[in-house]
Amino acid sequence: MERFLKRSLRYRVTAVLCYAIMSISAVAALYPFIWVVFSSLKDNNEIYSNSFGLPKAAMWSNYAEAWKGARVGRSFVNSILVCLVTLAVLTVITSMASYILTRVTKSRLLSVYFSLGIMIPVHALLIPSVLIFKGLHLIDHLSGLMIVYTAVNISFAMFIMNGFMEGIPRELDEAATIDGCGRAGIFFHIVFPVAKPGIATVATITFLNCWNDLLLGLVLISTPARKTLSMTISALKGSYVTQYGLLCAGFVISIVPVVFMYLLFQKQVIAGMTAGAVKG
Known part of the structure; x- marks a missing residue:
């Protein structure tokens, strides 16, 4: 009985510590976003004098000015x-290519070839991209x-x-083939869903x-x-004077679609990130 009570007490202490650590981590992760929201409703003077407090008078005009002006x-x-x-475009290309490479005509060489693109930094593509698109008249x-x-x-999409x-399961393909379904039908009606x-x-x-992305743009x-949007928001920062309330309003507008x-x-x-983690 005494051993059981010790285990129960240890479990409760461990649970309290875990919840405390997770709560602190959640606050630390959410606070920058909350600070940006509060700052988007202030002017420069209030941001400097009351950086971490609630706005005294919400300036919703910052959003209107950022959206239009x-x-x-x-x-x-x-x-x-x-x-x-x-x-x-990427969804159609990668899903079709992955279906062929993994279920129809297996090619480890092509799979590795597509995955090699993950190791190429974006900075190495800047000059080639400019030269290629300049020749194709696709600059700007x-x-x-x-x-x-x-x-x-x-490359990363193909890897996933x-x-x-x-x-x-390959049994789905076999059952569809027995029912008279072709490759296109198997892909669109079975594998794709x-x-x-x-x-x-x-x-x-x-x-x-x-x-x-900002660099390629x-x-x-x-x-x-x-x-x-990222290019326009970066331009809101002036060389000498920056309206930080306006800048934070632009940040909030850019964050909403990502969260949604x-x-x-x-x-x-x-489910997609953990697919294939357990085999057998």
Whole structure:
């Protein structure tokens, strides 16, 4: 009985410590976001004098000025368009290619070839991208940015999709073949729906990479009307004076789609990232 009480007490102490550590970690992770939200409702004077407190009088005009005056609204639309087109193209290409490489004609060499792109830093692609797109007359065009984002993310997307496709039971393909279903039918009606967690993982990570990118956009886009959201927000920081309330309002606007995207596909992303972790 005494041993049982000791174990019970040890378990309770351990549980309290775990919850305390997790609570502190949650507060530490959320506080920067809360600080940005509060700062977006202040002016510079209040940010300097009352950095960590609640705003005395919420300045919702910062959001209106950022959306219209700083062209954040136009850049927001550009970013959404670029990300959605990139997601659509990348999802179709990687899911089809992964299906062929893992379930139809297995090729370890091609799988490794696609995965090698993960080791190439983005900085090494800047000069080749400029030269190639200059020859194709795609400099300062959103379509060029879509192509670059697709090429940059395709290796990691293939890596995720290959691991997920290999975990789908092959009996599904065999049963569909017996029923007279062709390769295209097996892919679109059976494999593609089952692969939704992997596709959601690829879509979420690609969306984050495209949405947060600044380097490639600065190199390929120069016209203000075609800039993405990250480029426009970076331009809000002046050389001598910066309206930090306006800047934080732009940050909040840019964070909302990312949070919404993750909350929408949270379960699918976790299932996709853990696919293939347990075999047998």
